Amino acid sequence: xxxxxxxxxxxxxxxxxxxxxxxxxxxxxxxxxxxxxxxxxxxxxxxxxxxxxxxxxxxxxxxxxxxxxxxxxxxxxxxxxxxxxxxxxxxxxxxxxxxxxxxxxxxxxxxxxxxxxxxxxxxxxxxxxxxxxxxxxxxxxxxxxxxxxxxxxxxxxxxxxxxxxxxxxxxxxxxxxxxxxxxxxxxxxxxxxxxxxxxxxxxxxxxxxxxxxxxxxxxxxxxxxxxxxxxxxxxxxxxxxxxxxxxxxxxxxxxxxxxxxxxxxxxxxxxxxxxxxxxxxxxxxxxxxxxxxxxxxxxxxxxxx
Numbered sequence: 001x002x003x004x005x006x007x008x009x010x011x012x013x014x015x016x017x018x019x020x021x022x023x024x025x026x027x028x029x030x031x032x033x034x035x036x037x038x039x040x041x042x043x044x045x046x047x048x049x050x051x052x053x054x055x056x057x058x059x060x061x062x063x064x065x066x067x068x069x070x071x072x073x074x075x076x077x078x079x080x081x082x083x084x085x086x087x088x089x090x091x092x093x094x095x096x097x098x099x100x101x102x103x104x105x106x107x108x109x110x111x112x113x114x115x116x117x118x119x120x121x122x123x124x125x126x127x128x129x130x131x132x133x134x135x136x137x138x139x140x141x142x143x144x145x146x147x148x149x150x151x152x153x154x155x156x157x158x159x160x161x162x163x164x165x166x167x168x169x170x171x172x173x174x175x176x177x178x179x180x181x182x183x184x185x186x187x188x189x190x191x192x193x194x195x196x197x198x199x200x201x202x203x204x205x206x207x208x209x210x211x212x213x214x215x216x217x218x219x220x221x222x223x224x225x226x227x228x229x230x231x232x233x234x235x236x237x238x239x240x241x242x243x244x245x246x247x248x249x250x251x252x253x254x255x256x257x258x259x260x261x262x263x264x265x266x267x268x269x270x271x272x273x274x275x276x277x278x279x280x281x282x283x284x285x286x287x288x289x290x291x292x293x294x295x296x297x298x299x300x301x302x303x304x305x
Contacts, residue, residue: 039274046248082215092249095177105133107220107231125206
């Protein structure tokens with residue numbers, strides 16, 4: 001009897017050890033839970049504005065719905081939709097909380113960006129946050145981009161950095177934002193800086209005033225794995241949701257003494273050590289493309305690299 005009990009106990013302990021081993025094998029590391037705290041929240045310094053206070057519909061009015069504080073825009077086979085800020089800005093903090101559609105969204109772009117294309121067609125500046133649609137087995141890609149004088153013509157020079165995220169952007173709203181001032185552009189996700197683009201020369205930095213836009217549209221030719229997967233309208237409508245709009249900027253016709261919100265707690269150019277550590281963590285773990293590291297690019301056109 002004692003032998004049987006001992007054997008049963010050994011089997012139980014072996015099974016327990018296997019379960020513990022599998023748990024630790026599959027469990028994510030502590031770092032995979034999310035980035036270290038940046039220690040500062042630039043968004044807390046900028047008031048939320050209602051959609052009607054800061055924006056208007058630009059196109060696809062029938063594909064846009066405002067429910068109290070939440071804006072929903074959608075794309076189907078007939079049209080997408082876009083909106084534009086009421087004011088033109090020369091610097092500032094610009095952001096919104098966004099929630100994306102799950103499932104098959106290949107070919108679809110859901111965006112928040114700054115641009116002056118309407119004033120300078122073919123020779124415009126742009127600062128982008130773009131979600132590139134995907135297939136159900138792969139995560140969304142968040143693309144950040146900067147264009148300076150000349151995108152949209154034969155001399156398109158994008159400055160793309162692409163990221164996956166440490167969460168599923170279809171499950172809840174998350175805050176996405178850009179700070180653009182005369183010295184730098186910084187992109188944020190939930191107040192975590194993911195990219196800093198410093199001004200190194202006038203030729204590599206947008207300095208003309210910009211409007212704020214958001215949109216959802218069909219970019220099948222390039223959005224998902226360089227156009228491998230197209231928008232499939234059997235899955236329509238494709239929906240993007242926005243709320244918590246923030247426009248903390250200096251308008252183009254405002255006072256010259258206006259100063260935009262700072263990215264760092266010091267109020268100076270650049271990021272704090274905590275912010276830099278958080279950004280480095282994101283880039284180390286979730287950066288999937290950097291134009292400066294692309295051997296196929298002509299880096300004579302991107303001297304900031």
